[in-house]
Amino acid sequence: MPDVLDHARRQVLEHGTGLGRADVLAVLELPDQRLPEALQLAHEVRMRWCGPEVEVEGIVSVKTGGCPEDCHFCSQSGLFTSPVRSVWLDIPSLVEAARQTAATGASEFCIVAAVRGPDERLMSQLRDGVRAIRDEVEINIAASLGMLTRQQVDELVAMGVHRYNHNLETARSFFPRVVTTHTWQERWDTLRMVRDSGMEVCCGGILGLGESLAQRAEFAAELAALGPHEVPLNFLNPRPGTPLAGRPLVEARDALRAIAAFRLALPRTILRYAGGREITLGDLGTRDGLLGGVNAVIVGNYLTTLGRPAAADLALLDELKMPVKALSATL
Numbered sequence: 001m002p003d004v005l006d007h008a009r010r011q012v013l014e015h016g017t018g019l020g021r022a023d024v025l026a027v028l029e030l031p032d033q034r035l036p037e038a039l040q041l042a043h044e045v046r047m048r049w050c051g052p053e054v055e056v057e058g059i060v061s062v063k064t065g066g067c068p069e070d071c072h073f074c075s076q077s078g079l080f081t082s083p084v085r086s087v088w089l090d091i092p093s094l095v096e097a098a099r100q101t102a103a104t105g106a107s108e109f110c111i112v113a114a115v116r117g118p119d120e121r122l123m124s125q126l127r128d129g130v131r132a133i134r135d136e137v138e139i140n141i142a143a144s145l146g147m148l149t150r151q152q153v154d155e156l157v158a159m160g161v162h163r164y165n166h167n168l169e170t171a172r173s174f175f176p177r178v179v180t181t182h183t184w185q186e187r188w189d190t191l192r193m194v195r196d197s198g199m200e201v202c203c204g205g206i207l208g209l210g211e212s213l214a215q216r217a218e219f220a221a222e223l224a225a226l227g228p229h230e231v232p233l234n235f236l237n238p239r240p241g242t243p244l245a246g247r248p249l250v251e252a253r254d255a256l257r258a259i260a261a262f263r264l265a266l267p268r269t270i271l272r273y274a275g276g277r278e279i280t281l282g283d284l285g286t287r288d289g290l291l292g293g294v295n296a297v298i299v300g301n302y303l304t305t306l307g308r309p310a311a312a313d314l315a316l317l318d319e320l321k322m323p324v325k326a327l328s329a330t331l
């Protein structure tokens with residue numbers, strides 16, 4: 001069998017065609033001494049098919065905690081004892097958060113709510129919030145509100161929401177082990193409606209939930225089949241009170257192997273570091289990831305945990321000579 005990285009060099013780097021499931025698994029199983037080579041190739045693929053720009057995004061939570069679903073990794077579920085308070089954010093605070101995000105140079109501002117799907121109250125709040133932000137701040141608005149009906153998809157398009165985030169979280173075959181209140185298929189159905197509506201699709205997940213390497217490869221192949229515009233990659237940050245509180249962190253080397261493998265599966269996708277990178281990889285890992293296929297970062301705080309300060313990320317991008325993707329390029 002040809003070496004998987006030689007094969008990836010031809011198929012992915014030269015032709016821009018992502019690796020399939022078996023090859024992704026081979027990358028995930030590479031020995032440690034080949035990790036630098038895999039990261040270097042992933043970086044070349046990113047530079048060739050996406051360019052040097054890094055997309056910077058901010059997120060704000062309009063409704064935190066108290067979610068009726070039971071995703072075992074999530075401290076926002078109201079079914080566990082995690083110490084996350086249920087809070088609603090008002091419109092002026094939302095506009096202020098968008099303004100602060102835009103001031104960092106970010107081009108995307110994502111409004112997030114911890115819900116199974118939006119009810120009329122949330123949709124109406126979003127309508128007002130999106131209008132207020134569009135009136136006052138120049139930034140693309142994204143939303144993440146759980147599972148949608150077709151009518152809600154149409155409403156979001158009409159509001160001018162530019163991207164919708166909904167994570168598949170993990171491989172279809174593993175999903176029932178970590179979520180029992182809804183199915184992977186329900187998430188997939190929402191994603192297909194969003195994709196067909198013309199909104200950009202942002203869809204990723206969390207590694208380190210107990211899935212096997214084969215299931216990580218399955219997940220990468222499922223994402224590739226969806227073809228999202230952006231893939232946020234999280235690493236489990238085990239939260240107190242959740243069923244996965246006792247799980248070990250993903251080893252830094254395995255996390256970096258996964259970053260390289262997902263980039264080789266998704267050569268043209270914006271691959272974003274999301275939650276868990278600080279605790280899994282530390283500051284050095286942020287650099288390794290950006291030199292190993294990652295081309296988007298979240299600035300500021302995550303939903304329930306504190307991220308690195310925006311200035312540290314922006315200084316790192318400057319040092320790596322990776323320009324922040326400009327807003328005009330994404331409109």
Ligand code: SF4
Binds near residue numbers: 069070075114115116
């Ligand atoms: S991941 Fe989303 S749907 Fe699941 S419990 Fe957390 S907020 Fe709710």
